[in-house]
Amino acid sequence: MLTVVGVGPGSESYLTPLARQAIDEAEVIVAGERLLEAFAGEGKSTFVIKNNLEDVVNFIKKNLKEKKVAVLASGDPGMYGILNFLLRHFSPEQMEVIPGISSVQLACARLRISWHDAVITSVHGREIKGLVDLVRNHDKVITLTDYRLTPAVVAQELIAAGVVGKKVWVCQNLSYSNEFVREFSLESLAKSPGYPGSVMVIVNYEHKVGGPDE
Ligand SMILES: C[S@@+](CC[C@H](N)C(=O)[O-])C[C@H]1O[C@@H](n2cnc3c(N)ncnc32)[C@H](O)[C@@H]1O
Incomplete structure (x- = not known):
């Protein structure tokens, strides 16, 4: 059985007991370097995911015949995670998915706002x-960002497209000791250092942290 384990936003305190159990029971752990270091523990056979997705699939296929293999995903595996990729190579019947707390959930919890809307x-x-267009047409848009399209770059693009009346909460390093959560206007964010790899919550200007919205 291949177990796809969501490990949450990063800190061990957000790892569910079921995820911990799945990792402990696995004989082989496949994950990015950061997650392996944080969660794999000692004495396991490991394989590092980097720009080697074909090798990852071959490694899992080889080991799956005789061993319990766990693939670790940050946050929840089904939220822009590795689940879709794995489903292209393994059948759902071969797989168990252990959900994790997504960075989006933790961002919304920090801001005391709902995410169903x-x-x-x-x-x-x-x-x-x-x-x-999504930002123009919706009151609340949450986007994951990376090192290329940082929140600052996204803000610049929105301004260039004439978007007005919005503000942004940037949530970076959620669950870590250097967690950063701050409100910006599009203009101030566009001039900022960027905050790569964060969750961006883009809302109408009058929307308040913790404010009811329905
Ligand atoms: C490939 S996606 C994986 C998302 C993940 N499956 C989830 O549910 O959170 C990676 C992106 O998630 C966001 N992310 C993941 N962990 C984060 C954290 N601890 N703090 C802020 N953003 C995070 C960032 O936007 C990052 O670039």
């Missing part, structure tokens, strides 16, 4: 195309 998207490793 948000449009959730990602520019992490993707195009920014489409985000401008």
